[in-house]
Structure formats: structure tokens, C-alpha cells
Amino acid sequence: MVLRILFPGLFCSLFLAGCGNDTPEETTKPVSNEPISLEDARAVYTLNCASCHGPDGTLKASNAADLSISTIDDKKIEQTIRKGNDKGMMPYEEMLTTPEIKGLVKFVQTLRK
Numbered sequence: 001m002v003l004r005i006l007f008p009g010l011f012c013s014l015f016l017a018g019c020g021n022d023t024p025e026e027t028t029k030p031v032s033n034e035p036i037s038l039e040d041a042r043a044v045y046t047l048n049c050a051s052c053h054g055p056d057g058t059l060k061a062s063n064a065a066d067l068s069i070s071t072i073d074d075k076k077i078e079q080t081i082r083k084g085n086d087k088g089m090m091p092y093e094e095m096l097t098t099p100e101i102k103g104l105v106k107f108v109q110t111l112r113k
């Protein structure tokens with residue numbers, strides 16, 4: 001989220017879908033809840049998540065969970081990304097689109113050993 005404030009231009013050019021709902025182009029696009037591709041999810045992860053979780057999920061900066069040994073299921077991963085948890089993970093619901101969050105759920109699972 002900090003990155004998004006610092007580099008809005010970069011973020012928007014990489015992820016058009018993440019640039020807010022008030023632009024005219026956005027309202028004319030068909031709404032889809034399909035997850036973004038793993039490749040795109042990796043880019044979203046790198047921008048929003050890697051600072052704490054690291055590129056491979058094992059960094060544990062700011063007490064972040066080691067995602068390579070995480071065992072929670074899809075539903076719980078999605079909920080954690082959306083709502084955060086009581087151990088310091090913050091909510092991303094307002095910052096990411098549903099397709100981005102669903103893509104991240106799949107990507108996070110690829111980090112497991």
C-alpha cells in the first residue's frame with residue numbers, strides 16, 4: 001500500500017484493474033471475479049506483500065508469517081488477505097480487487113514447500 005502511494009503511475013501501468021473504480025474506463029469494463037493469472041499475482045505479491053513476507057514467503061519481516069510453512073486453507077488465506085488477522089497482518093480488502101485477492105490465494109500456495 002505504501003508502494004501504491006509512492007508509485008501510483010507505475011502501479012497503474014502494471015495493473016490497470018487496481019486503479020480505482022472512479023475512472024470512466026473502469027465502469028465500462030465487464031465485472032469478473034475470476035482470479036488474475038499466477039504471473040500477475042506474483043507481480044501484485046511483489047509490490048504489496050514481499051516487503052514483509054519476502055519473495056519466497058520466508059522473510060518474516062515485521063513478524064510476518066512464513067508462508068512456505070503455512071497450512072491454512074484457501075478460504076482462510078482469502079479471509080486473512082481481506083480482513084487481516086490479530087497477529088499483525090493488515091486488511092487488503094480496500095486496496096486490492098477480488099480477482100487480485102483470488103489470484104494471490106493461488107500464488108501464496110505456490111510458495112509452500
Ligand code: HEC
Pocket residue numbers: 045048049050051052053061062063064065067069070071072077080081085087088089090092104108
Ligand atoms: C507489513 C507487513 C506485511 C505485509 C506487507 C503483508 N503481510 Fe501478510 N502477514 C503479516 C503478519 C505480521 C502476519 C501474521 C503473522 C502470523 O499470523 O503469525 C501475516 C500473515 C499472513 C498470512 C497468514 C499465514 C498463516 O499461516 O496464518 C497470509 C496468508 C498473508 N499474511 C499473506 C499476505 C499477502 C498475500 C500479502 C500481500 C497482499 C501480505 N500478507 C502482506 C505481515 C504482512
